[in-house]
Amino acid sequence: MAQSTEPKASPQEATAKGGDNTKGKSRKELQQQIDENLRRVYEEALVQEVPDRFAMLLDQLRQKGTGK
Template identity: 65%
Template sequence: MTQADTNGKRESVIDENLKRVFEETLDEGVPDRFKDLLDALKQQDQGKGATK
């Protein structure tokens, strides 16, 4: 096996692992504490008359 073959296989494994971790992260969703914080900020903005 040549050095190029070894590097190619190593890069392939790294690519697969990065894609897997990225997909798992996307599937996690937003934690409840962040949703609560966003809701509190929206209410605060509405109380100040913000138009968003």
């Protein structure tokens, strides 16, 4: 698949050219959609387990911090 080498237009440029991709959504509706998406991603990240390597590093740091 070939990628375009043409630079992407900024949102302001796209709107000025009539390429507004908001599909008639109000600013408030867009903000609500962004909020929902961010909340969903954050919640998904909270339930992920800490990788074993990170857990081991945290244990090592705790041991050094207590002088053991």
